[in-house]
Amino acid sequence: QVQLQESGPGLVKPSETLSLTCTVSGGSLNNHYWSWIRQPPGGGLEWIGYIYYKGSRNYNPSLKSRLTVSIDTSKNQFFLRLNSVSSADTAVYYCAREGDGGGWFDIWGQGALVTVSS
Amino acid sequence: SYVLTQPPSVSVAPGQTARITCGGNNVGTKGIHWYQQKPGQAPVLVVYDDTDRPSGIPERFSGAKSGNTATLTISRVEAGDEADYYCQVWDTSSGHLYIFGNGTKVSV
Numbered sequence: 001q002v003q004l005q006e007s008g009p010g011l012v013k014p015s016e017t018l019s020l021t022c023t024v025s026g027g028s029l030n031n032h033y034w035s036w037i038r039q040p041p042g043g044g045l046e047w048i049g050y051i052y053y054k055g056s057r058n059y060n061p062s063l064k065s066r067l068t069v070s071i072d073t074s075k076n077q078f079f080l081r082l083n084s085v086s087s088a089d090t091a092v093y094y095c096a097r098e099g100d101g102g103g104w105f106d107i108w109g110q111g112a113l114v115t116v117s118s
Numbered sequence: 119s120y121v122l123t124q125p126p127s128v129s130v131a132p133g134q135t136a137r138i139t140c141g142g143n144n145v146g147t148k149g150i151h152w153y154q155q156k157p158g159q160a161p162v163l164v165v166y167d168d169t170d171r172p173s174g175i176p177e178r179f180s181g182a183k184s185g186n187t188a189t190l191t192i193s194r195v196e197a198g199d200e201a202d203y204y205c206q207v208w209d210t211s212s213g214h215l216y217i218f219g220n221g222t223k224v225s226v
Contacts, residue, residue: 035216045153045161045204047216058214061119094160102167103208103216104151108160 002027004095004109012089012116018082022095022109029053029073033098035105036069036080038091046091050098051078085116120209122219129225136192138222140205143186148207150188152181155221156201164203165190192224200226 008020022034036048049059051069059067063082071078082089092111099106122142130136140150150168153161163172165181168188178193192199205219 037216044221045206045218047218050216060215061213099163099166103149104163104166104206105153105161105216106163106166106172108162111160 002097002107004097004107006093006095006109006112008112008114010113010115012085012114013118014086014116015084018080018085018089018114018116020080020093020095020112020114022078022080024076024078024097029071029076029078033101034071034078035096035098037094037096037105037108039094039111040088040091043091048080048082048093087116090114090116120207120212120215120217122205122207122217124203124205124219124222126220127223127225130192130195132195132197132226134195136195136199136224138190138192138203138205138224140188140190140219141186142207142217142219144211145186145188145207146183148209150181150183151206152179152190153204153206154199154201155204161204195224195226197226200224 003025005023012018033050035050049069051057051071066083068081094111095109096105097107152165154164155161164179169181180191202221204221
């Protein structure tokens with residue numbers, strides 16, 4: 001079955017760039033939308049942005065100016081880059097697959113904690 | 119921006135029924151999806167498109183909608199159902215954004 005796995009640095013300095021990779025195994029990226037979602041410590045879920053396997057993107061307006069989501073179908077990976085981070089960006093970052101184009105997330109990665117601190 | 123409102127907490131005795139509400143403008147016109155999140159774990163989809171259950175989710179979990187309120191019902195609650203529950207919509211009216219509710223802590 002399809003599995004997702006986030007990877008990347010767990011500690012990022014303020015004002016620098018947060019970069020994460022989501023590796024998809026057990027299936028391909030084709031025909032799905034792939035999202036990043038985050039959850040601050042003790043907080044709720046916030047959708048960050050998505051990328052379609054053909055490359056179209058959509059971002060949360062609150063993060064759009066600092067955000068890039070990209071994809072590499074040959075490696076079965078998609079990526080998150082968030083610039084100019086602050087402590088408010090400290091969170092568990094999840095990658096997730098949208099199921100069947102219906103607007104729900106049917107498969108999630110286990111999550112990666114990223115702490116922004118000097 | 120679109121907002122989904124859930125009660126912060128629900129307390130229920132084992133074997134009883136828990137009901138979690140999710141309210142928002144025009145909820146009646148949108149597909150509502152529900153997730154269960156246990157401490158330290160990723161969310162798990164338990165209901166999609168208002169009433170459908172993914173394979174492997176017990177029938178004790180059911181969804182319904184009336185007017186601008188959606189409800190997740192957990193019947194015959196077990197200790198293992200203690201978790202945070204989030205509702206979610208795909209809001210096409212504000213630019214195809216995914217919106218989550220604030221979450222409800224279910225205590226058993």
